Amino acid sequence: GHPSPKPVELMKWLVENATTEGGTVCDPFTGSGTTALACVLLGRSFIGVEQHEPYFDVACRRIEEAYVQPRLFAEPKPAAKQEALL
Numbered sequence: 001g002h003p004s005p006k007p008v009e010l011m012k013w014l015v016e017n018a019t020t021e022g023g024t025v026c027d028p029f030t031g032s033g034t035t036a037l038a039c040v041l042l043g044r045s046f047i048g049v050e051q052h053e054p055y056f057d058v059a060c061r062r063i064e065e066a067y068v069q070p071r072l073f074a075e076p077k078p079a080a081k082q083e084a085l086l
Contacts, residue, residue: 002032002055011038019044033059040066 015025015038023044027035030048032055039046040063050056 002058004031006034008034008037008041011035012041015039015042015044030059031055033062036063037066041071 011034015035019025021043024047025035025039025044026047028049030036030050033048036046036048036059038044046063048059050059
């Protein structure tokens with residue numbers, strides 16, 4: 001129902017290529033929360049602003065559902081390795 005919907009996969013690609021792991025994304029036009037979903041899926045923090053209350057409610061619902069949904073195909077993070085100094 002949003003006038004400018006974007007695919008989550010596109011926003012994942014943009015977030016992944018425009019930010020570093022553990023970074024924070026600020027979206028001043030959150031809409032239905034697609035960028036926020038991309039951030040959740042990629043482990044980025046997200047700050048969103050939306051003035052249209054119905055879209056804000058949709059975004060909140062989608063974000064909450066994304067945090068509850070287990071990431072079945074997430075790549076395991078490599079174990080930290082201490083390199084020798086000498």
